[in-house]
Amino acid sequence: VYPRYTRLEAFEIPLGTRNRNELSAARDLAREALEFHGCREFRDGDALRHVHPRSSARLGVPVVKEFQAEGRSRTAVLVDTYEGGVGERFRVGITRAAPVEAALALAAAVADALSTSDRVLELLVAGPTVHRFVSQGRIGYLEAVLDILAAVEPSRSDPLDALEPLLLDEIHAIQSVCLILTRWDARRASLARTIDAWGIGLKTVLLVPRTGSPAGVPPEVVCVPVKAVLRGEVSVV
Structure with missing residues (x-):
């Protein structure tokens, strides 16, 4: 039987000193490290630099590269x-x-x-x-x-x-x-x-x-x- 539980309205864990230092260092990077995840159709607000030319030409509609954060x-x-x-x-x-x-x-x-x-x-x-x-x-x-x-x-x-x-x-x-x-x-x-x-x-x-x-x-x-x-x-x- 699953444990009976009440959904939490709020759950927070404070940042440790190591995390604060890592976040501070991350601010010096131009962009968070990302890895290619796939392609999807272009949406309003997407950066034009992420358009995938070959997929767009093949499908006949603008397609952009999608990324997800590493780590x-x-x-x-x-x-x-x-x-x-x-x-x-x-x-x-x-x-x-x-x-x-x-x-x-x-x-x-x-x-x-x-x-x-x-x-x-x-x-x-x-x-x-x-x-x-x-x-x-x-x-x-x-x-x-x-x-x-x-x-x-x-x-x-x-x-x-x-x-x-x-x-x-x-x-x-x-x-x-x-x-x-x-x-x-x-x-x-x-x-x-x-x-x-x-x-x-x-x-x-x-x-x-x-x-x-x-x-x-x-x-x-x-x-x-x-x-x-x-x-x-x-x-x-």
Whole structure:
């Protein structure tokens, strides 16, 4: 069964220092690097320099070359499915599996938001099987992501054992990261610091038992109540 999720009205990840430097350097280029994608009929406003003479002559109508940007921005979404030790700290009425259920629902909502953008999605999730999904070159990939999330179960061992190395192996090719966490501890804080040290844009979302930030959680971490997610009340992250 697909995770039940509410579509996000807004989802933003801040630019890291590495991205800001890359954007600054890009301003010095005459044009963003583009690769030839194909031809289409001429439309009002198209640059005449992009007219493809041979295709235009063959078809008898003006045809222009179409381009697409190389190196589209890649956003990694790491989903924490660890249930160990979380349930004891939650009030009665929130099961041990509820934070993981909420994390999967948020992951589905984030994937839905990214699927309508020009970003490449890299999804990392485990429970019990490790899944790594990259959307590059795929059209309409949301259903494939939902299929993965539907098969995920709460993990009794820490999924970061498998997911953290996968993320860090690809960190040089990633422009932003969204961490969706079911708990906050020294290991997760260390991972967030490592990502930040790479100069990568980072958004950390922590599922919490009630409104407000638990003690020791940095102010930049977005704390979202589990019940609010499961009730469909979260539309901005």
